[in-house]
Amino acid sequence: MKTINYQTLQETLYFEEMDNGLKVYLLPKKGFSKTYGLFSTCFGSIDTTFVPIGENEMLKVPDGIAHFLEHKMFEMEDGDASDGFARLGASTNAFTSSSRTAYLFSTTTHEDECIELLLDFVQDIYLTEENVEKEKGIINQEIGMYDDDPDWRCYFGSIQNLYQNHPVKIDIAGTVDTVREIDKETLEKCYHTFYHPSNMMLFVVGNIDPQKTMTLIRENQAKKHFEKENQIQRENVDEPQGVDQDELILNMDVVMPKLIVSMKINDILTEPSQKLKRELSMNLLLDLLFAKSSKLYEDWMRQGFINDSFSANFTQERNYSFLQI
8 A cells, every 4th residue: 555645635545456457546544534435437417428338339328328337336235325324324426527426425324335335236236127217217318307407507518618529518417319318238338338347446545544444345345256458449539620619699587688608629638647737727827807806897896797506616537628707
């Protein structure tokens, strides 16, 4: 187990890569009452074209399948993982973004049992034709809810304006039509390709003993069998430098107009340290220009150009980046 010391923060991060490729990070926080665990895979809504594990040809899967799979992961053969966490006095949740899916818990008790449950339910899959079909109605209701949300339509519409070919322009949940196309076999292919430990990361932070916790995780992983590690082959997206469209106006039932101005960043960094420097630099710049303590923010508020919902954000992901104001 490696240790990384942060003298300025007076914290030590513990890291180990398991024999199966799973990357584990532990951050002990003495005196804290809550423990958080997050188990994530590099599989998101943009991963729609790839070579499934054990195959040789590219496969195009329906939009929204990563989000669909997230919904199904909590269902276990002997019950629901959420109920298991509730019995341990813990809360649990999950989310899907464009580039990852993550499962998490928070607890003040039974930390070891929660970590094992998190690992166990994500590293197993229980699918039937019946429970897949049942889930389609639930997800399509969720899609309808977001379609009626002006804030989401404004936010996501600004991203769709930027990109011509990149799948980030596709809604994370997909559409009603693409959800109908999802079946058990395709879900299983996605799961076995992207939920391999070598494509995943576990992070636990709280009042934990790193040696004891790492031993627990080692023993949990040693009991399980996984396919041989396979380098995931994703489709390379040919994205032109220009935007898809300069402007889009939606008419919805809102009290006041909403506006997002977006800027596409074509210079995509790959080196993690450089990406971190850019993210810190951009956030500092946006704070200097647009934070509530800036002169510009004060002037615009006084002139009635903006209200307290005004913000500026920088997004940087695996193979795309943009600004939104």
